[in-house]
Amino acid sequence: MAVLPHPIANRLAKYALENISSAIISSNFNESTNERLLKSFSRRLGYLPQCEEAKIIVNDWLSENGLLYKLYTKGKSKLAWILLNNVAPISTKEALFHIEALAKQPEFCTRKNKQFTEITRLIRSIAYEEQYFDTCAKLLCQFTLSEDKTENYNSIRNILKSLFQLYLSGTHATKEQRLNVINNLIASDTENSIELAFELLDSSLEAWHFSSHHSFDFGANPRDFGYRPKTNQDVEDWYKLFIEYTAELIASDSQVSSFAKKILSKNLRSLWRISCLRDVIEKTCVEISKSGMWSDGFEAIHSILRFDCSSSNEDNIQRLKSISELLSPNCILDDIDMYVLAEPWKFYDLEEMDDNGKVIERGYKKGHEYSIELGTQLANRPPKELDDILFKLLSHPEISSNLFAFGKGHAEGIKNNSETLTRVIGALENLPEKERNFDFLCGQIYYLSTHNIALTNHFLDSLLIHPTLKQHFIRVQLSYPINAESTARIIQALQENTCPVRDYYDLASGRRHEQIPDEKLCEILDLIWHKDGGQRVAIDILSMRFHGLKQNLHYIVSDLLKEKTASLLASFEYSEEKGPSGGSDYSLTKIANVCFSAGTNEEYALTVLEVIKAKILNHIIGRYDFPEFMTTVIQLHPILALEVFIGKSTETESQIKNAIKGRFDKKASPFSKVDIESTLDWCKSNGINSYPVLASIITPYQSDEKSIKWTPLAIELLNTCPEPVKVLDEYLASFSPSGWTGSRAKILESRLPLFQPLIGSTNEEISAWGIAKKVQWKAYIASEYEREAERNTERNERFEW
Numbered sequence: 174m175a176v177l178p179h180p181i182a183n184r185l186a187k188y189a190l191e192n193i194s195s196a197i198i199s200s201n202f203n204e205s206t207n208e209r210l211l212k213s214f215s216r217r218l219g220y221l222p223q224c225e226e227a228k229i230i231v232n233d234w235l236s237e238n239g240l241l242y243k244l245y246t247k248g249k250s251k252l253a254w255i256l257l258n259n260v261a262p263i264s265t266k267e268a269l270f271h272i273e274a275l276a277k278q279p280e281f282c283t284r285k286n287k288q289f290t291e292i293t294r295l296i297r298s299i300a301y302e303e304q305y306f307d308t309c310a311k312l313l314c315q316f317t318l319s320e321d322k323t324e325n326y327n328s329i330r331n332i333l334k335s336l337f338q339l340y341l342s343g344t345h346a347t348k349e350q351r352l353n354v355i356n357n358l359i360a361s362d363t364e365n366s367i368e369l370a371f372e373l374l375d376s377s378l379e380a381w382h383f384s385s386h387h388s389f390d391f392g393a394n395p396r397d398f399g400y401r402p403k404t405n406q407d408v409e410d411w412y413k414l415f416i417e418y419t420a421e422l423i424a425s426d427s428q429v430s431s432f433a434k435k436i437l438s439k440n441l442r443s444l445w446r447i448s449c450l451r452d453v454i455e456k457t458c459v460e461i462s463k464s465g466m467w468s469d470g471f472e473a474i475h476s477i478l479r480f481d482c483s484s485s486n487e488d489n490i491q492r493l494k495s496i497s498e499l500l501s502p503n504c505i506l507d508d509i510d511m512y513v514l515a516e517p518w519k520f521y522d523l524e525e526m527d528d529n530g531k532v533i534e535r536g537y538k539k540g541h542e543y544s545i546e547l548g549t550q551l552a553n554r555p556p557k558e559l560d561d562i563l564f565k566l567l568s569h570p571e572i573s574s575n576l577f578a579f580g581k582g583h584a585e586g587i588k589n590n591s592e593t594l595t596r597v598i599g600a601l602e603n604l605p606e607k608e609r610n611f612d613f614l615c616g617q618i619y620y621l622s623t624h625n626i627a628l629t630n631h632f633l634d635s636l637l638i639h640p641t642l643k644q645h646f647i648r649v650q651l652s653y654p655i656n657a658e659s660t661a662r663i664i665q666a667l668q669e670n671t672c673p674v675r676d677y678y679d680l681a682s683g684r685r686h687e688q689i690p691d692e693k694l695c696e697i698l699d700l701i702w703h704k705d706g707g708q709r710v711a712i713d714i715l716s717m718r719f720h721g722l723k724q725n726l727h728y729i730v731s732d733l734l735k736e737k738t739a740s741l742l743a744s745f746e747y748s749e750e751k752g753p754s755g756g757s758d759y760s761l762t763k764i765a766n767v768c769f770s771a772g773t774n775e776e777y778a779l780t781v782l783e784v785i786k787a788k789i790l791n792h793i794i795g796r797y798d799f800p801e802f803m804t805t806v807i808q809l810h811p812i813l814a815l816e817v818f819i820g821k822s823t824e825t826e827s828q829i830k831n832a833i834k835g836r837f838d839k840k841a842s843p844f845s846k847v848d849i850e851s852t853l854d855w856c857k858s859n860g861i862n863s864y865p866v867l868a869s870i871i872t873p874y875q876s877d878e879k880s881i882k883w884t885p886l887a888i889e890l891l892n893t894c895p896e897p898v899k900v901l902d903e904y905l906a907s908f909s910p911s912g913w914t915g916s917r918a919k920i921l922e923s924r925l926p927l928f929q930p931l932i933g934s935t936n937e938e939i940s941a942w943g944i945a946k947k948v949q950w951k952a953y954i955a956s957e958y959e960r961e962a963e964r965n966t967e968r969n970e971r972f973e974w
Contacts, residue, residue, distance in 0.1 A: 203240060
């Protein structure tokens with residue numbers, strides 16, 4: 174029946190159910206029945222929504238002592254959920270009751286439930302019906318609230334949010350039903366529930382991009398993509414409901430007001446494009462403006478003016494400008510909120526344009542400059558005004574702000590910087606550790622470093638020994654270019670374990686390290702390296718130190734730093750690249766190209782190779798770890814690599830082969846790119862067994878989309894070896910891919926041209942091998958094509974997927 178067209182198969186199945194007693198069916202389809210047969214039977218039942226006999230069977234399965242409960246008790250939950258997914262389309266109400274009953278169990282509505290993906294997708298499908306939506310939304314909210322926001326794989330949160338968008342929601346629930354879910358979450362007055370409510374509100378206000386990767390199928394039931402507005406009035410009614418609700422939350426002046434403002438401002442630009450909504454948007458903005466400036470709304474209005482008004486009439490442009498005026502800053506404190514504490518990459522209101530609409534100066538640059546000016550202005554106002562906002566400045570949660578520039582401007586305008594620094598330190602002492610923001614202070618120190626270096630040094634010396642703030646020393650120290658005094662303090666901080674080692678990552682960024690002499694950098698790197706987690710930090714610093722050396726003609730890496738770097742690589746804790754002590758393959762490669770260049774630091778290179786080999790043999794690193802780094806070290810020290818990975822052995826360990834040439838990235842083995850002459854000389858001096866062993870770890874061919882041919886090393890190795898057949902046998906082992914996409918048989922077939930040069934060889938032994946192996950290889954290809962055809966047939970004819 175599985176190979177029959179569905180209309181015929183469904184008709185036959187319905188006829189069979191009508192003519193076979195339920196007792197016979199129950200005795201043949203129970204908890205002891207073959208799983209594949211149960212899946213196939215349940216799948217067919219799901220395509221018979223009009224068959225009363227099928228509904229009776231499914232309802233019996235869903236009963237208190239039915240088949241599904243028996244499967245649960247036997248530990249076959251996965252099979253039970255496959256069956257429920259298959260049969261839910263013909264007994265939807267009973268299936269939902271079944272899920273509700275199970276939801277009372279502890280941890281059922283969490284990601285700890287191994288079947289959470291199947292369960293939540295089924296609930297979404299059931300939510301299609303208006304009458305089931307409330308229950309389904311409640312269940313999905315329970316699942317979602319147990320999920321961490323960072324758990325994006327098979328995200329339940331995304332499933333729930335999809336039910337609240339205007340298009341492609343997969344449900345015919347009314348807008349009032351959806352709003353009621355949001356309102357109930359906010360009324361619960363818990364942080365997670367409120368956060369989820371605003372995510373759903375955001376989805377409801379989405380007016381720009383609509384997409385869905387969820388399935389809209391549900392057995393044989395006819396379905397569309399969910400509710401779809403039929404008229405412009407329907408669209409207006411939808412958004413008006415959610416905009417007015419958001420406005421109510423904003424007007425409530427409760428803890429949710431700021432969340433509501435952010436959600437509305439985020440969607441303001443897309444909502445304005447719907448002309449019938451402009452009146453309600455304007456009315457909402459006017460009401461919000463009565464309580465003061467709305468910075469996010471102000472920026473959203475200016476983004477509309479900047480990007481969406483090229484074809485607008487003058488009335489609409491003036492309307493937007495009037496709204497903007499209402500929402501604009503009214504005093505210096507508003508300006509600070511708008512331009513200092515906001516995200517700095519917008520500020521479209523500050524952009525300068527020419528007559529053709531081309532930007533002369535970007536808003537974010539002017540915002541930076543204006544933040545400096547605001548700092549200077551505040552410095553010339555009564556000190557109490559700084560005191561009023563100091564805690565706000567020093568506890569601002571966002572990193573990407575103009576606080577640094579503001580601090581710089583304030584230091585420039587203030588007369589007594591020493592007194593201000595004392596007040597700042599006092600305020601920071603009184604803030605909880607997690608709330609401290611040092612950007613304002615760093616801006617002050619940046620300015621003072623060029624205008625009062627004595628005060629700067631005195632302040633940083635005292636910060637270095639401050640009992641509660643010293644752990645932040647390195648961040649403040651690196652706010653201006655490093656000099657001799659700075660270097661000495663950094664070394665002291667490392668010696669005294671003053672700051673967390675992760676904070677020294679900042680040495681790698683912004684070219685801060687460039688002012689540190691190689692000799693002092695070696696000392697700093699050594700101190701960092703021996704701290705817990707310090708290896709990754711040191712690797713990052715060295716990577717940036719050696720970045721762009723070809724373009725930097727003023728800096729030549731000293732032999733001292735090269736040797737220190739090589740010694741660090743020799744003691745590096747090589748592990749899986751993504752592990753806690755793993756480093757970036759790109760960074761390590763860049764470093765190796767400097768410290769092992771021209772065959773230097775052989776002793777440390779030998780240690781690196783030996784360590785890597787030991788880690789490979791102990792299964793600590795494998796084929797995906799440090800491929801470019803390994804290639805670089807091998808090519809810079811090929812003879813050392815041959816001694817380490819081959820030596821006097823007669824066979825290479827399988828782990829070594831996999832790590833060197835078994836990667837799926839289709840790159841050639843690093844030994845394929847070494848100098849041919851020196852490599853063959855090494856084989857000659859090392860003994861007859863070296864030839865086949867080397868052949869086993871090189872990639873003997875190179876190919877592109879049109880052709881495939883032997884590499885020069887493979888040809889020379891074959892021509893010079895005393896036993897060519899052994900070498901050819903190793904080459905042949907490379908023909909079969911260890912990983913592939915598409916047809917494996919086609920890949921095997923693409924290797925056939927490699928046999929022809931061997932068959933035409935003047936060496937009779939090589940020619941005979943080529944003739945015999947080509948015949949065997951063709952037979953191998955034919956068997957592989959046959960196996961693929963059988964596999965495809967079996968897969969395509971299975972019904973229970």
